[in-house]
Amino acid sequence: xxxxxxxxxxxLDYGPRRVLDDITLAIAEGAFTxxxxxxxxxxxxxxxxxxxxxxxxxxxxxxxxxxxxDISPRTVSRQIALLPQGAESPEGLTVEELVHxxxxxxxxxxxxxxxxxxxxxxxxxxxxxVTELAERPLHALSGGQRQRAWLAMVLAQxxxxxxxxxxxxxxxxxxQHELMELLAGLRRQGRTLVAVLHDLNQAARYADVMVVxxxxxxxxxxxxxxxxxxxxxxxxxxxxxxxxxxxPVSATPRVTPLAGAPKGC
Amino acid sequence: MRGTSTHAPLLLAAAxxxxxxxxxxxxxxxxxPLTLQDTWHAVxxxxxxxxxxVLQLRLPRTLLAWPVGAALAVSGALVQGVTRNPLAAPxxxxxxxxxxxxxxxxxxxxxDMPLWTLPLSAFVGGLAAALLVYRLAWRGxxxxxxxxxxxxxxxxxFAAGIDYLASAxxxxxxxxxxxxxxxxxxxxxxHLMLALPLLPLLPxxxxxxxxxxxxxxxxxxxxxxxxxxxxxxxxxxLLAVLLASGAVAVAGTVAFIGLLAPHLARLLVGADHxxxxxxxxxxxxLLLLLADTLGRGLLSPLEVPAGIMTALLGAPYFLYLLxxxxxxxx
Numbered sequence: 001x002x003x004x005x006x007x008x009x010x011x012l013d014y015g016p017r018r019v020l021d022d023i024t025l026a027i028a029e030g031a032f033t034x035x036x037x038x039x040x041x042x043x044x045x046x047x048x049x050x051x052x053x054x055x056x057x058x059x060x061x062x063x064x065x066x067x068x069x070d071i072s073p074r075t076v077s078r079q080i081a082l083l084p085q086g087a088e089s090p091e092g093l094t095v096e097e098l099v100h101x102x103x104x105x106x107x108x109x110x111x112x113x114x115x116x117x118x119x120x121x122x123x124x125x126x127x128x129x130v131t132e133l134a135e136r137p138l139h140a141l142s143g144g145q146r147q148r149a150w151l152a153m154v155l156a157q158x159x160x161x162x163x164x165x166x167x168x169x170x171x172x173x174x175x176q177h178e179l180m181e182l183l184a185g186l187r188r189q190g191r192t193l194v195a196v197l198h199d200l201n202q203a204a205r206y207a208d209v210m211v212v213x214x215x216x217x218x219x220x221x222x223x224x225x226x227x228x229x230x231x232x233x234x235x236x237x238x239x240x241x242x243x244x245x246x247x248p249v250s251a252t253p254r255v256t257p258l259a260g261a262p263k264g265c
Numbered sequence: 266m267r268g269t270s271t272h273a274p275l276l277l278a279a280a281x282x283x284x285x286x287x288x289x290x291x292x293x294x295x296x297x298p299l300t301l302q303d304t305w306h307a308v309x310x311x312x313x314x315x316x317x318x319v320l321q322l323r324l325p326r327t328l329l330a331w332p333v334g335a336a337l338a339v340s341g342a343l344v345q346g347v348t349r350n351p352l353a354a355p356x357x358x359x360x361x362x363x364x365x366x367x368x369x370x371x372x373x374x375x376x377d378m379p380l381w382t383l384p385l386s387a388f389v390g391g392l393a394a395a396l397l398v399y400r401l402a403w404r405g406x407x408x409x410x411x412x413x414x415x416x417x418x419x420x421x422x423f424a425a426g427i428d429y430l431a432s433a434x435x436x437x438x439x440x441x442x443x444x445x446x447x448x449x450x451x452x453x454x455x456h457l458m459l460a461l462p463l464l465p466l467l468p469x470x471x472x473x474x475x476x477x478x479x480x481x482x483x484x485x486x487x488x489x490x491x492x493x494x495x496x497x498x499x500x501x502x503l504l505a506v507l508l509a510s511g512a513v514a515v516a517g518t519v520a521f522i523g524l525l526a527p528h529l530a531r532l533l534v535g536a537d538h539x540x541x542x543x544x545x546x547x548x549x550x551l552l553l554l555l556a557d558t559l560g561r562g563l564l565s566p567l568e569v570p571a572g573i574m575t576a577l578l579g580a581p582y583f584l585y586l587l588x589x590x591x592x593x594x595x
Contacts, residue, residue: 048485051485051488051489052488053484053485053488053489072491072493073488073491073492073493073494074491074493075491076491077489077490077491078491080489081489082485082486082489084482084483084485084486084489087482087483087486088349088481088482088483088486089482090481090482090536091536092531092535092536093481093535093536097537098482101478101479101482101490102490104475104479104490104491104492105490105491107475109472109475109476110471110474110475110539111475111478111539157490163489165485
């Protein structure tokens with residue numbers, strides 16, 4: 001399995017609390033990796049260390065074998081893009097202006113757009129279906145539209161690797177589905193995707209690799225959903241008794257909690 | 266917003282003649298009111314009886330309003346951009362009063378110091394105040410409301426310090442009074458020279474403009490777009506302190522320009538710092554000149570310091586902002 005982005009024995013603390021403990025991970029190239037686990041187990045934290053937004057206590061993140069600490073944010077930004085969680089949208093900023101910001105890694109200090117930039121922006125907006133919204137301010141959009149606008153910004157960045165922090169969390173089910181299908185399309189085009197996902201069935205349906213983080217900040221298991229998503233894992237990580245079967249539509253594993261109160265956790 | 270941004274050239278085209286007219290007006294207004302015709306004549310002809318009044322007393326003061334007002338406004342825009350906080354400004358977070366206290370100390374306690382020690386001490390005071398407020402407001406991150414509250418408290422402390430110095434050194438107070446309330450009164454060509462270093466600092470802010478735009482998307486998004494977030498924040502704050510303390514060094518603690526000008530600019534051209542910073546500078550200069558001219562003209566021959574005029578304009582606006590953002594949005 002080829003991997004450009006690797007995590008080696010990474011440990012990270014928030015004050016006295018250990019959030020990530022001895023994480024080693026190789027992000028499979030061209031695959032969709034989903035990071036799952038209970039709330040507060042450090043899923044988003046792990047994603048942020050992949051961009052060196054947080055500085056680990058020990059261990060390192062490697063991009064093509066080089067320590068991310070030694071590479072400038074600008075160089076990294078041409079390889080890895082991020083769809084942030086619950087991103088802020090500055091007052092008055094329009095969709096098109098936001099998507100143009102995705103070109104910043106290739107532009108000079110003033111951010112002047114050239115022909116190539118405008119082409120990338122137009123393509124990204126077409127791809128996510130926000131072309132008609134170009135002139136609209138972000139804060140006037142629905143949650144689903146806004147998330148597609150942010151995804152357009154990420155696409156305009158034209159990076160081989162895309163990180164997504166809970167991209168579907170605040171969306172209605174139809175917009176969740178729409179976004180996940182967009183991501184599946186990107187994956188088919190050969191991009192490497194890493195997403196923190198809340199919904200386990202969604203993760204199992206779309207991901208090639210599931211990484212399960214435990215409440216102790218360690219990796220409990222990683223591998224294809226068919227192998228990872230088991231009743232034993234659900235019991236160990238979520239303290240929940242579940243029935244696992246195969247989803248009749250996507251033919252991927254599906255968990256359904258059994259009746260009765262959960263134990264432990 | 267796209268809709269407003271297209272007005273930018275039109276705005277500029279309207280602002281320039283307005284600025285020129287106000288400049289001329291500010292030369293005419295004062296204890297000895299002149300007609301615009303006399304003023305114009307006095308500027309261009311040595312034979313005018315008002316040449317000395319206009320060229321030596323009023324012109325340096327009028328010219329000084331531009332770099333001082335612009336520096337305060339750009340400083341405010343930078344602080345607001347870095348903190349993503351519409352209530353932040355150098356005077357709100359204690360920088361202006363810290364600079365004022367340090368400069369008042371030099372004027373009142375040390376006495377006959379060369380003029381260049383003023384900007385230096387103002388900068389040291391402003392920087393120390395910024396660090397102090399930031400440290401006190403730090404709770405593993407700085408919430409905007411916390412920053413403002415700590416800033417207000419520290420500002421009061423520094424103001425008390427200035428008052429104490431003024432009462433303890435009563436014999437020198439006449440000299441320092443120009444400091445205490447922020448004014449352009451009695452400023453001459455020498456002061457204008459002192460303000461010249463502000464001029465290259467103003468366009469330097471533009472180097473940060475696009476990075477501030479990206480920073481507005483949040484720290485994570487900005488870093489993912491290639492911005493070195495901590496460096497940008499440090500550079501912008503340092504520049505903001507330099508600009509504010511430079512302004513304080515020549516004009517004293519002029520209130521609210523740093524808050525007001527960027528806000529008005531944002532209403533006119535939106536949040537893009539590439540347009541926001543230049544327009545803030547223009548509006549800052551315009552506001553200070555307007556405040557100084559009004560202060561001279563309203564109760565003539567009595568003079569109301571420009572700092573009091575800006576406070577009269579700015580305080581209600583600040584209260585309006587506070588009420589609008591009450592819901593914890595900021």
